[in-house]
Amino acid sequence: MLEIRPTCEHCNRPLPPASTEAMICSFECTFCRVCAETLLGNVCPNCGGGFSPRPIRPARNLKGDNYLGQYPARTDVKHRPVDLAQHTIFVATLKDTPPARR
Numbered sequence: 001m002l003e004i005r006p007t008c009e010h011c012n013r014p015l016p017p018a019s020t021e022a023m024i025c026s027f028e029c030t031f032c033r034v035c036a037e038t039l040l041g042n043v044c045p046n047c048g049g050g051f052s053p054r055p056i057r058p059a060r061n062l063k064g065d066n067y068l069g070q071y072p073a074r075t076d077v078k079h080r081p082v083d084l085a086q087h088t089i090f091v092a093t094l095k096d097t098p099p100a101r102r
Helices: 033-039 084-094
Strands: 022-024 030-032
Antiparallel strands (some): 022 030
């Protein structure tokens, strides 16, 4: 089950559970859309994977207790600003490889 992390790891922008601006990699590294697409070039600085929009967990119980009340979002922040100069070098090694082939 997704942790639903509360902020962008780079800029620390709040990303509440219903945010459509949250992007995640397959390891759930979480970034806002601006950082993921513009600053990071769709390359996760932690694993090298691509990003996808984070799904939104229902806020209320629609079926089977599968909602935020039963499975709350994570509250501890992982603020790990990316060294953009180093990331640019890392992205250059992957620029010709689409996320599905990394």
